[in-house]
Amino acid sequence: MERDLDVATRTRTIEWLKTEVVDQMSRLFKAIWDGSTSRVIDGLAGLIASSYILGRRLGIPYRDLDHAIADKLAKLKQEGHQLEEHYKDLSELSEHIRKR
Structure with missing residues (x-):
């Protein structure tokens, strides 16, 4: 039972991180549209960080x-x-x- 909960938690975490990557991409595109350099930097940083963490959760x-x-x-x-x-x-x- 405990193993099943661990698998479910890890799966939910990965799914949440996937939505974070999409959200960061959206924020980046909006920042580019608005022309805000600081928001573009923030969006890129968030996208890169989310991608690295997603990779780690996937075992990379x-x-x-x-x-x-x-x-x-x-x-x-x-x-x-x-x-x-x-x-x-x-x-x-x-x-x-x-x-x-």
Whole structure:
């Protein structure tokens, strides 16, 4: 019985975190629409934090997620992604993550 409650609690937590990710995305889009830099920063921070915590609740350590992001950026750079070709955004983000 106790194990069933634990599974139910974990499931509810994951479902709640999924709604948090959607809510943060909505807040971010509204902030972009309004042109509020501080609210855009807050929305991005909330979205990133919620995503990391959701990953953790799904059994993905923060470090593994960091490595997956770095790998994804390297793959996109190798494929010649437009943001890399035009602005070098992927290289800059890769460097930022590497220095953390």
